[in-house]
Amino acid sequence: MAEIIVAPHAGFCFGVRRAIALAEKVSAEKGGKRIWSMGPLIHNPQEVQRLRGLGIEVMASEEDAKEGDTVIIRSHGIPPQKERELLQKGLRLVDATCPYVKAVHQAVEKLVQEGYFVVLVGERDHPEVIGTLGYLQEAGGTGVVVEKKEDLEKLKNLERVGVVAQTTQSEQFFKEVVGELALWVKELKVINTICNATSERQEDVYELAGKVDVMIIVGGKNSGNTRRLYQISSSLNPRSYHVETAEELKPEWFVGVQRVGITAGASTPDWIIEQVKSKIQELLS
């Protein structure tokens, strides 16, 4: 009997799963009434389409939502100033900010209270970072976003620096930034707020790819984290394939195969993974 093993952390992370579950719950309660999400809940067009079917529309502009409407804050979070603004407009907010993102907000507040200048390692224009900077401002603190090594140059004369990271920050860069800062400042406090969703997904592949005959990675061809999973898998198993949907699976990949591994990038919904799994089952039998 051929065997199919789906990696334990395939697909959506905890925070996105939670946000979508919340959205579905709100949709059920509202009985088909229109609900807004502030930006897409997940970067996956098929899933956004499915949610639209449940009455959850992506807000194009804040003017879209009218008094009394329900607005879902997605996993990335928003600045507290923005939250107040929306409440003042009479909107009903459903906060699906990921608890790990909330932990970044709290870490920033703590560092500000303790008198640290805050360094947020992340991408300046990322919605999560914009949200976190809002909490920094709200707490009355000062700080900067560090995106690349050169951003550190300006920090040479600081005495007490507190560091946090965007949840999806690469560990390698975070490590380098912390190491450099430790040499420059008198006192450094680091609260590691990197979420392990990305590394868990990658560790799954390190664990699984060598143990199966064929490894299938499911996810958008332009999804960076999916491509990375495919790279890792290929380095361990030459019979690794990256597909977006079940249609792309080729029968010849599975000839004489006993064990197939499946994993999926963080933006791949479970139902697409399921379709891939069923198709493979069919090809194997």
Add this chain to the structure above:
Amino acid sequence: MAEIIVAPHAGFCFGVRRAIALAEKVSAEKGGKRIWSMGPLIHNPQEVQRLRGLGIEVMASEEDAKEGDTVIIRSHGIPPQKERELLQKGLRLVDATCPYVKAVHQAVEKLVQEGYFVVLVGERDHPEVIGTLGYLQEAGGTGVVVEKKEDLEKLKNLERVGVVAQTTQSEQFFKEVVGELALWVKELKVINTICNATSERQEDVYELAGKVDVMIIVGGKNSGNTRRLYQISSSLNPRSYHVETAEELKPEWFVGVQRVGITAGASTPDWIIEQVKSKIQELLS
């Protein structure tokens, strides 16, 4: 006119200079009576010999000192438990612990008070580290010495870690340790206690070696920090020479030379640097 430039930080560091000045003062007050130093005040046989001439003997065993004797604690410091023990024996202590080493003791006490597990980056058997571990114990804290990357493995499950360094720790290794730890622990506090004596000496050479015709590095042939200065100098100026004393200077090095740079390792006394300088002056004229 030929010119000789002595690097601003050539020779003894601040802490050693201070310890020797203290020893000389004690010697003057004691009027030739025997004074002990706990270990050599500096790793330079000629200087130890000179101090012996001032009545300052290196203690071979703690039994050497009798009640009423004066004992100098050198720049590395000692554990507070040892200090009490010596005082109980009726010895008079002169504390020449370097203020930068005291700063490490204080940093450790602070981290313990704040509830951190302490990581001391340094050499387990170094007298300074032994002293600092005494302060860790005295404060009721727990911690470890990290000497090499493998020592970090045991620290993977800690939640709150505070890091300090032996004052002469290499910046590169400290940086790597801090970076790794930042990924593993929930909260990391780093107090950079590396003394800049070593890097100042090296920066002097980077600054000076390229601007002179000949560069002379003075210091023990087995002194690691002197050899490093010579390495840096050679990479910038092929006419770099490492000598232990003025006798080793060769007239041919200075033929047609306009500018000579001099620096010295951290264990080279000023009077040896002066002798080298005078001899070069002679050779240049």
